[in-house]
Amino acid sequence: MDVGSVVIGQPALGQLKNGRKEALVEPVEIQAKTLIQKSKTPSNDYVINPYTGCVLGCAYCFASFAGRQFGRSVKEWGDYLYVKKNAVELAREELAKMPEHKRRGTMLLSSVTDPYQGHETKYRLTRGILRELKRVEYPGLVRILTKSPVVTRDIDLLTSLPRAEVGITVTTTDDKVSRWLEVRAPLASRRLRTLAELTEAGIPTYAFVGPLLPHFATQPELLDDLFGRLVDAGVSEVFMEHINLKRYIRERMDQVLAGEREDVREAYLQARTKEHRAQLDAIVAELLGRHGLRLRFEEVVHHDDNDVLRQRLASST
Structure with a gap:
């Protein structure tokens, strides 16, 4: 596929039909010690990750470090899944102990896994956790972030939460x-x-356009089309993030880019520069205005700037 000077490759021949091999990942059931954690991400107070690992295995995912506690390397991201079998029970216990004033914090599902990846249809951990949040009438914002249409299964619970x-x-x-x-x-x-x-x-929705793909800098009409499709889907707010190309992520991206043309690899190399991010920021600002979309945090977030963003948000409350 031609995207300006960037030619996007096809999935490797070893992939199964439709590029999926989720069924080949055999989940490991574990007993977790805790579930509700303080969040390190801006604007979220708490985070729940019902699973460790994510079978979606996206090449750019910053969470590929998550399996270290089980001896998994970043190159194995997408090939393992640890299921916290007692997640619902832990949610019930920990919510019961949570002081009333802390229940007003924003609860994110999830930060380093997808709460609605395919195995959720069997284990139903995310649904069980939502049921516990409903049971206590959790007054804070419950925020879901996913790539999966399985989330529509839980519309009944999502619409019943405060x-x-x-x-x-x-x-x-x-x-x-x-x-x-x-x-x-x-x-x-x-x-x-x-x-x-x-x-x-x-249900209130937002789109997470993250990462902001490098080729949008040379073909902004593709981002224009994306924003238009989001508006058509009823979205009025977007959260955007520049691609994170820290060394451990580049290890995985290099595998994906290895068979691509030199100009493709160069595009992703340039994405690490401030000049590239500034160019994309300008394109985003113009297109957001054209489509009437709000930008969450009023900026395209970059992982290296998370601490600065968190301080700014804290000072504005």
């Missing part, structure tokens, strides 16, 4: 591009339909 919102990660409108970097994730077109379904159900 405050809830769902974010869907959409990085492109082109299924071929999403299949290249997000080989086992639901297609981009399906995620856009999921946003529309959630909006129709009356």
